[in-house]
Every structure is written in structure tokens, then in C-alpha cells.
Amino acid sequence: MHQSQQHAAKAGQPWLQLESIGKRFGSFQALQDVALQIRPGEIQCLLGENGAGKSTLCNLIFGVHEPTAGQMLLDGGVYQPQGPADAFAQGIAMVHQHFSLVSDLSVVDNLLLGQAHGFLRRGAMADRVARLAEQYGLQLDPHALISTLSVGERQRVEIVKCLMREPRLLVLDEPTAVLLPDEIDALLRVCRRVAAQGCSVLLVTHKLAEIKQVADRVTVLRGGRIVAHSEHPADELDALVQAMIQHAPDSPARPAAAASRSPRLQDEVLQVDGLGVTDVQGVTRLDNFTLVLNRGEIIGVAGVEGNGQSELASVLSGMSSPSRGRFFINGEELSGASPQAVTRAGVGVVPEDRHATGCITDLSLAENIFLNRLHEFQRWGCLDRAAMRAAASELMRRFDVRAASVDSRFGGLSGGNQQKAVLARELTLRNLTCLIASQPTRGLDVGAVQAVYGHIRAARDQGVGVLLISSELDELLTVADRIVVLYRGRIMGSCPAQPDQRARIGAMMAGQTP
Incomplete structure (x- = not known):
């Protein structure tokens, strides 16, 4: 743990603060008036619908983007990272959904990339990996090829790569998407151990079970704004989900x-x-x-x-x-x-990659909803667009597809609305x-x-x-x-x-x- 972080922990003060943060991409306001505090040694979960601004917020903290309004403070001083390398240098690390490992190299060689100068000290690095593995409960073979590792093991390598920098904050973006149940439990245990060492964890997740298991605090984003916060998330899951989606959730259990x-x-x-x-x-x-x-x-x-x-x-x-x-x-x-x-x-088909095989992103929402039966709207060889728009409007209502209009470009919809549109097409x-x-x-x-x-x-x-x-x-x-x-x-x-x-x-x- 960094000495400054220890001091903040003793004082009980947040060491990273976001004040009135805004981020605009052209005319699109991705974040507005966001205030967030991260305390030493806590696990804070970030919850929100697709397009709520979670990834944008993480990328601001990690130095990928710069805010267009507000400021970030680190240990009371202004924090303005010039990029991810600068964020790393100031104690902030991030594990992305898509890993950045070289599959033909060993674990040790991947960890040496970008850090080694002069002779490669593989033995010393292997010893360091072993110490970190014991400290945080991360089982790894330092000499294994990345190509031979499971997804969960590769994720451990990414986490070790971050922990070697002794970060103050570890940001994890949807880390459990492709893990086995036992691997998910193991990762959540690692989060607890990391937090126990004084490093804060910012966990982006959609899974309520994970929030209930490890979250000390939860912040909810909706439409680029913070709409809810909980200091006791395990007891307030229903209220958090309701704040996120603006209506009471269905029971997570089987009816x-x-x-x-x-x-x-x-x-x-x-x-x-x-x-x-x-x-x-x-x-x-x-x-x-x-x-x-x-x-x-x-x-x-x-x-x-x-x-x-x-x-x-x-x-x-x-x-x-x-x-x-x-x-x-x-x-x-x-x-x-x-x-x-x-x-x-x-047979209705909802493909795993809706962009590659489930839609044509440059066409309108209405055209995508009826891709598999445009012939139903043909009149004397011409497409009756008025009838198609009317039918699409009805399906938008039935399936709660949210867009400005049926003529909206399909690629401009959020992931959830795209998927509901594909379901509307296939289920009708x-x-x-x-x-x-x-x-x-x-x-x-x-x-x-x-x-x-x-x-x-x-x-x-x-x-x-x-x-x-x-x-x-x-x-x-x-x-x-x-x-x-x-x-x-x-x-x-x-x-x-x-x-x-x-x-x-x-x-x-x-x-x-x-």
C-alpha cells in the first residue's frame, strides 16, 4: 500500500474524488454532473443500463478520455492523467474485457513486456509471481504459455500484471462474463483480498449476485447521471435495480x-x-x-x-x-x-453476434425489424413504407424498443434496444x-x-x-x-x-x- 493511501485510510477520507464530472462527445452528453468518491480498501460496484456511461466513467479515471467539465482529485491534488501510462504511474490500473496478452509467450515473458530493461530476469519475475499468487490466492504457472491457459487463468495474468504495479485502484470491467462458476467465486475472493491489502476495487458488473457477495458500496448511473447510491447494497438490491431501470424489477428467482x-x-x-x-x-x-x-x-x-x-x-x-x-x-x-x-x-433465430448476422446497422429500425419478411409490405413491386413503419411502431410498443422513431439508424440504438428489436422480429x-x-x-x-x-x-x-x-x-x-x-x-x-x-x-x- 502506498504511504499516501495509508494516510488517507487512517484519516477515513476518500483518496480519489470526482467532482461535477461531465463528458461530451460532439453533441452527445455521455456524463453530466457526476460526483464519486473512492475510499482506500473498498469494493465499489458500478451499476447501470447499457449506454448509462459506466465505460466512459472508467475510461476517464484510467486516462483514456479527458473530462469536458468538472475535476478529479487524487490525494487532494488535481488528477489529470495524460493517458493510461500516466494513470498507471499514479497508481490506477484497469483490466479490460478483452485481454492484451501475447498468446505465443509464457506468463513470465508477458509480465516482462514493457517493464524489462537490459537482461531479462525471468527467474526473479517467476519468484515475484509466486509471491503475488500466494498473497492474493491467484494460482498461476509462471512458465506456462498463454495459449494453453483457460480464460480464467488468462484473466489472472492480467490481474497479476496490474498488481505488480502496486496500484491504489484496480478497475475491473465486466470481469466474469466468460468464467466458470468456480472461477467467478475465485475472482470475487481475489477482489476481497486486494481490498484487504488497502487497494480499492471499482467493479463494473450487471450481476446482482456479485454485488450482494462483495460490494461495500454501489453507485448507479442512468443516462450519464448518478441516480442512486447505497452504503448497504446487499439489503437494497431491489431499490438499486428500480433506480437503474425506472420501474420495479421482476423477482430474480423463478416465478x-x-x-x-x-x-x-x-x-x-x-x-x-x-x-x-x-x-x-x-x-x-x-x-x-x-x-x-x-x-x-x-x-x-x-x-x-x-x-x-x-x-x-x-x-x-x-x-x-x-x-x-x-x-x-x-x-x-x-x-x-x-x-x-x-x-x-x-424457426426464429437470435444470433450470438447481432451485428455480424442479426441486423444491418446502416438500415433503419423498421427495416431491421422486418428483414426476414419485407415481402409482406410489397405492393406491385414497391415497398409500402408507410405500412411497414406503422407495423414497426406497434412492435416497438409491444417489445419496449426505445428509439427516437422507427426511422432511426439501427446502429445508433443501445445494445439492449437492438436485442429487443431482434427478438421482436424473430418472435413474431x-x-x-x-x-x-x-x-x-x-x-x-x-x-x-x-x-x-x-x-x-x-x-x-x-x-x-x-x-x-x-x-x-x-x-x-x-x-x-x-x-x-x-x-x-x-x-x-x-x-x-x-x-x-x-x-x-x-x-x-x-x-x-x-
Whole structure:
């Protein structure tokens, strides 16, 4: 701990203060009149919807951007970092969602990058890594290649790289998005140990369970302004979420009716028989995937990203052909069929990358909502835009898609509103019987997550069969009826979607047989 930080801690005073901070990008006001205090040795969580200004605020603190109004104070003096390197030098470190490691180098060599002068002292660095690992409970092999490490292990390397600088503040931006349940618990324990050493932690997260587990204080941003603050967040989660989204949240637990309801297993809507995918390098990505999905049922596909989920979704949506095996929709074989044929068969598809395959960002909101059925608005070879706008306005209302108008450029919408628009398109297919939803809440805030799953539950209750692929285990346990677990392309096992199955599912996600 820095001596100045120790002094601030003894005095009980915040060492980093933001006063009336504003940030404008052209005509867009990203932050306005933001006041924030960070105390030594605390974990403060930052909560807010997509577009609320969380990332902008973190980037101001880390020196990526400069404020256009207000000031920041560090130890009572003006803090004006000229860039991330300057922020580092003044004791502020940040772990981004996307790592900056060189995969062909070892852990030690990555840690030496930018720090070594003259001879490389790998042995001394390895010893230092070992000391940090013991101090903070970070298990790492200093000599392992980055390419051989799991996502959780790579994240540990990034954290060690920051802790080597002995920071005053560690900023973590959505750090648990792609971690195993045990890795999430381990990371939160690391946060506690870091805080116990006197380093403050600013944790950006959408997960209420994480806030309840580790947050000392929570600050809520909405529309670039601070709208709520809590010194006792574990006891005030509902109020914090309500402040964030401006309406009372649904219960995070499974509704009582859903918990006691048996799925309506009327007919098979999707049958997958021995599906396999081998890539161009000859690596098997999906291996003998077999499953039956019934009408009125949600099957969750759990697993750490990269274990065959993308390949499964790609094949079932018609974006690629399987190397072997078959699948049927309502008894009709569609193996290797085009996306148009899959849509005609009554399959709605919510892709994991909405920008790459789910929309055309330069078109309007209305055009994107009806991308898969523009023919419905054709009159004598021309597009009846007035009718399309009217229909799009109705779907905007039903699905709470917030935009200036139906003519707004799709790429200008927030992530949550883009995803709700994609859902509006896919869930209103005339003959919808099956929904393939892949990572539908990735990058969304709590309010948008609730809206997305509300629409998916409603589709299930109307008899649609839903295959829900997600790396968010807690969400799957809340919304699904049963869960299958993918590991290295194979189904490790299945079980009911009940909270008491969480440890078992986590073990299967790590490759352990049930």
C-alpha cells in the first residue's frame, strides 16, 4: 500500500474524488454532473443500463478520455492523467474485457513486456509471481504459455500484471462474463483480498449476485447521471435495480408458477440426431450432439464459451452445414438447409453476434425489424413504407424498443434496444414453433436482461420450443426447464434447471462427468 493511501485510510477520507464530472462527445452528453468518491480498501460496484456511461466513467479515471467539465482529485491534488501510462504511474490500473496478452509467450515473458530493461530476469519475475499468487490466492504457472491457459487463468495474468504495479485502484470491467462458476467465486475472493491489502476495487458488473457477495458500496448511473447510491447494497438490491431501470424489477428467482409447472411436452418441435462439426483444420468442434426439444419447453445449453455452442447455433440456424448427423423441425429434415428455409419452417433465430448476422446497422429500425419478411409490405413491386413503419411502431410498443422513431439508424440504438428489436422480429414470425437463442443477454444490463427473458418465457408459454444457449449459468437456472452441458463439443450430462443443481452443472462445465 502506498504511504499516501495509508494516510488517507487512517484519516477515513476518500483518496480519489470526482467532482461535477461531465463528458461530451460532439453533441452527445455521455456524463453530466457526476460526483464519486473512492475510499482506500473498498469494493465499489458500478451499476447501470447499457449506454448509462459506466465505460466512459472508467475510461476517464484510467486516462483514456479527458473530462469536458468538472475535476478529479487524487490525494487532494488535481488528477489529470495524460493517458493510461500516466494513470498507471499514479497508481490506477484497469483490466479490460478483452485481454492484451501475447498468446505465443509464457506468463513470465508477458509480465516482462514493457517493464524489462537490459537482461531479462525471468527467474526473479517467476519468484515475484509466486509471491503475488500466494498473497492474493491467484494460482498461476509462471512458465506456462498463454495459449494453453483457460480464460480464467488468462484473466489472472492480467490481474497479476496490474498488481505488480502496486496500484491504489484496480478497475475491473465486466470481469466474469466468460468464467466458470468456480472461477467467478475465485475472482470475487481475489477482489476481497486486494481490498484487504488497502487497494480499492471499482467493479463494473450487471450481476446482482456479485454485488450482494462483495460490494461495500454501489453507485448507479442512468443516462450519464448518478441516480442512486447505497452504503448497504446487499439489503437494497431491489431499490438499486428500480433506480437503474425506472420501474420495479421482476423477482430474480423463478416465478412460483414456473417452478411448479411441468413443461408441456406435447410434440417434438426439434430433433437433433448425432450432429457433428469438424473445422477446416480437422478439429472436432461439435461431437454427436443429440437432443429432443418439445413444444412449450425451454432447454438451456450451458458451458464456457468455445465448447461447441457457436457451431451448434450456426448449424441449427442454417448458417453452416453439419459434418455429420441430422436435425429436424416439426418432422422436416433441414440439415444443411439455407437460413431462409429454416425461417420458413418456423424457426426464429437470435444470433450470438447481432451485428455480424442479426441486423444491418446502416438500415433503419423498421427495416431491421422486418428483414426476414419485407415481402409482406410489397405492393406491385414497391415497398409500402408507410405500412411497414406503422407495423414497426406497434412492435416497438409491444417489445419496449426505445428509439427516437422507427426511422432511426439501427446502429445508433443501445445494445439492449437492438436485442429487443431482434427478438421482436424473430418472435413474431407467423408460424413460429421453435426459437434458437444464442447468448441473448450478452453485454446487456439488468433491465434489458429481464425484458429479453420475459419475452422468451412468454413464447414458451404459448407453446414455442426454445433452445437457449448461454454462458450465464444463473440466468439459465432462472429461465430454463432443463439444462444440458457442453464440454469440448460433447454433452457431458443433463439435469433439471434447479438451483440445487448448480454445483453439479459447474463441475460438468469444467469437464467432470456427473
